[in-house]
Amino acid sequence: MKDLVIQKLKERGVSIEKVAEIVYELQSEYFPNLTFESCCEAVHVVLKKREVQYALLTGLALDTLAEEGILPEPLLGIVQNDEPLYGIDEVIALAITNVYGSIGLTSFGYLDKTKHGIIGELNDGKYEYVNTFADDLVAAVAAAACARIAHSSVGSVENED
Ligand code: MG
Numbered sequence: 001m002k003d004l005v006i007q008k009l010k011e012r013g014v015s016i017e018k019v020a021e022i023v024y025e026l027q028s029e030y031f032p033n034l035t036f037e038s039c040c041e042a043v044h045v046v047l048k049k050r051e052v053q054y055a056l057l058t059g060l061a062l063d064t065l066a067e068e069g070i071l072p073e074p075l076l077g078i079v080q081n082d083e084p085l086y087g088i089d090e091v092i093a094l095a096i097t098n099v100y101g102s103i104g105l106t107s108f109g110y111l112d113k114t115k116h117g118i119i120g121e122l123n124d125g126k127y128e129y130v131n132t133f134a135d136d137l138v139a140a141v142a143a144a145a146c147a148r149i150a151h152s153s154v155g156s157v158e159n160e161d
Pocket of ligand 1: 089
């Protein structure tokens with residue numbers, strides 16, 4: 001199922017490397033020995049988790065159904081317009097950040113504000129899709145990968161799951 005999730009993200013212009021760039025940007029100041037490769041590895045480990053895969057499949061499917069115009073109203077309009085008070089996109093994303101506890105939550109809150117890299121591109125509609133769920137899900141995957149690196153504490157992601 002991990003490959004399917006990676007494929008679904010790719011269809012929206014989101015690669016492992018683009019997510020890892022955000023992780024590297026956030027964590028390299030705390031872990032000077034951190035490599036870009038270990039950030040990619042952390043993203044892969046996050047995407048291996050079943051609850052992360054389910055959250056991604058659910059949110060990305062809702063974005064796709066909104067693009068195709070086949071969600072029932074009023075949900076269709078809410079998701080298509082990324083209604084600010086909707087908030088369920090963030091709630092689904094929390095299922096991802098929760099995997100690594102409160103550090104993930106802090107990074108997610110930060111990324112939700114700053115919209116680093118690919119998150120900002122998704123949010124600005126640079127890609128011609130509905131990305132109401134996608135931007136939060138990608139921020140959550142990046143935040144969880146940051147938390148994993150922080151938990152492994154030396155920037156080495158070899159030993160933990
Ligand atoms: Mg959103």
